């Protein structure tokens with residue numbers, strides 16, 4: 001059975017839940033799996049709608065992924081009008097825009113009842129530091145329980161409403177979120193017989209090399 | 214007693230041996246491993262005990278579920294930092310004489326997962342290892358080879374003198390400190406009494 | 418045949434016992450047992466913290482992470498192809514299906530299409546892997562039940578036959594690292610198909626032998642029927658997949674739903690259970706093996722000659738376009754998926770494995786509540802986990 005298009009689903013969500021503003025995230029790659037970005041305030045409501053709606057019946061939350069997007073400097077060319085040598089001209093000027101980083105949770109939904117999917121929904125935190133809350137969808141799909149815990153552990157997204165949000169893979173008392181892109185590993189001295197590049201730099205800090213004979 | 218006399222006596226049907234040889238002969242043929250698998254290598258360890266490879270031929274088919282009854286720990290697989298304290302604790306719980314085989318690249322050095330933040334770069338950072346077998350995973354034949362190497366080691370151990378095995382040396386430690394979980398890494402990250410960072414000899 | 422067996426479902430037990438202790442404390446009557454991480458029945462370094470009231474389980478919390486090897490982090494720091502051997506080590510009993518799932522996802526991301534022969538080889542190796550996995554599972558399950566040695570010996574004897582095939586094909590017994598994006602690494606060696614046919618033919622005989630030994634065995638029936646019941650609606654809501662889901666009677670097999678590869682050309686059925694207990698889960702595995710044998714017979718008969726790699730596939734300088742893809746297959750343990758985000762560089766920006774073993778454990782507590790502690794071991798055994806995949 002074929003699922004409705006993303007546009008149709010988006011329109012129906014907007015109809016059913018007032019205030020929800022899902023946004024379609026394009027995907028240029030050959031897979032063409034586009035996704036819906038939900039706003040955190042209405043996410044649980046929308047999720048319930050997706051699960052219970054008779055045409056969608058997305059009763060199966062297959063995969064939950066955390067993604068870390070760092071602060072990004074986007075360089076673009078913007079056309080501006082400028083007076084060059086007395087004549088007004090349209091010139092392209094490079095502008096730098098800073099996109100603040102955020103953490104993202106991506107849910108892949110399928111329907112076991114109607115055998116279609118996937119519908120991909122995304123939730124984003126406001127930033128990577130203190131405003132790292134999103135609502136948990138575990139009350140809607142229990143299958144997200146361990147995966148959300150894993151994302152909390154490795155990325156540090158706090159899922160509000162999760163029944164049991166503890167570290168799952170690393171030990172209690174571990175301070176960092178190791179899957180973040182800016183995580184620095186403990187330097188536990190990687191010895192290699194023929195060190196090169198970064199490993200060599202690391203190795204050097206542990207030894208002063210033996211003098212040449 | 215010299216070799217010639219011994220062989221002469223054996224031709225007459227008289228079997229002679231020394232207490233040390235007899236002791237080691239008994240030990241080497243009844244090494245009981247701890248039933249303890251960590252990762253992929255454990256599957257090959259199980260395969261070694263099964264029909265085709267049959268580790269029982271070497272007197273080692275009795276895998277003990279409890280460390281109190283085991284002589285040999287086969288560290289078969291990746292030791293993560295979360296698991297390392299448990300491995301050391303299990304080792305401490307084994308009675309002397311005890312031996313360790315580090316099976317596979319992971320147990321030796323972290324292997325393919327060496328870059329991992331949660332992977333211990335070799336179990337020899339915390340406990341002494343008797344035999345290392347490379348491979349990812351080592352074939353069952355390799356494990357058997359490691360086993361025979363260990364048997365040779367046991368066979369040739371002198372029971373007295375400076376090189377006597379640890380269990381006959383009252384001074385030698387039988388337990389090793391168990392690392393603690395820290396905020397970023399294990400504390401300490403290695404046991405300096407057992408492990409030293411190898412020297413970088415190559416001119417960088 | 419097993420559909421007719423009458424079972425008194427212990428449904429009521431779910432209601433009586435609280436999921437967690439009301440005050441969260443021990444009152445001296447209860448016993449707390451930590452099973453694992455070194456425990457002979459946990460199939461690796463898995464740990465369960467169990468609270469017991471006499472023999473009955475009142476609370477069970479799985480503890481993970483003892484084999485967390487940072488597969489995803491390592492994969493994000495290396496090229497797409499270099500992650501292929503790491504996928505072997507996820508679920509180390511089933512390296513071929515892991516390879517396949519990863520290759521499939523990258524093919525979606527980069528728009529590659531494996532040629533016909535490669536698809537056939539994938540089906541053959543994938544189904545052989547399913548045989549290996551299910552055989553080992555049944556062996557381990559019986560081992561957990563106390564049948565020390567014999568069934569596991571049988572299982573590993575058959576496993577060796579298939580590992581021989583894998584070894585002659587890829588050079589390694591367990592870590593095959595055989596598939597490539599858009600195809601397979603090498604073509605089948607001479608005589609491989611005949612050898613495979615012989616192995617597959619003898620497999621039905623082995624299954625008969627196994628079933629004669631076990632399926633109607635009184636002890637097995639007594640230990641497994643009505644134990645660890647998983648109701649279908651909970652199974653769906655908790656994202657259970659694979660044989661465990663189908664043992665609860667939900668008809669969802671990705672080979673039929675997605676028809677990935679060329680599964681639509683083969684005739685096979687999807688066995689379903691109707692009680693969702695340990696016995697059904699055991700039986701489903703045996704029936705699935707019979708279906709796999711059917712698929713293998715068809716594939717070995719029909720495999721065409723031809724190239725084995727998509728000519729568009731590049732080994733060097735492989736840089737998929739910016740975008741993302743999620744690909745999934747029906748692995749022997751459930752839905753095995755890979756989610757990849759490309760930022761146009763040679764390394765994936767995000768690389769995520771959807772681990773069926775981990776997610777199938779979501780309902781472990783629900784299945785164990787109210788059961789005896791000795792049954793926890795077989796319930797866990799019937800879930801079929803491999804720690805390399807649970808913790809990654």
Ligand code: SF4
Pocket residue numbers: 252253254289290291316317318319320324325348349350351506
């Ligand atoms: S050495 Fe290889 S096979 Fe063995 S545990 Fe490590 S990754 Fe697995």
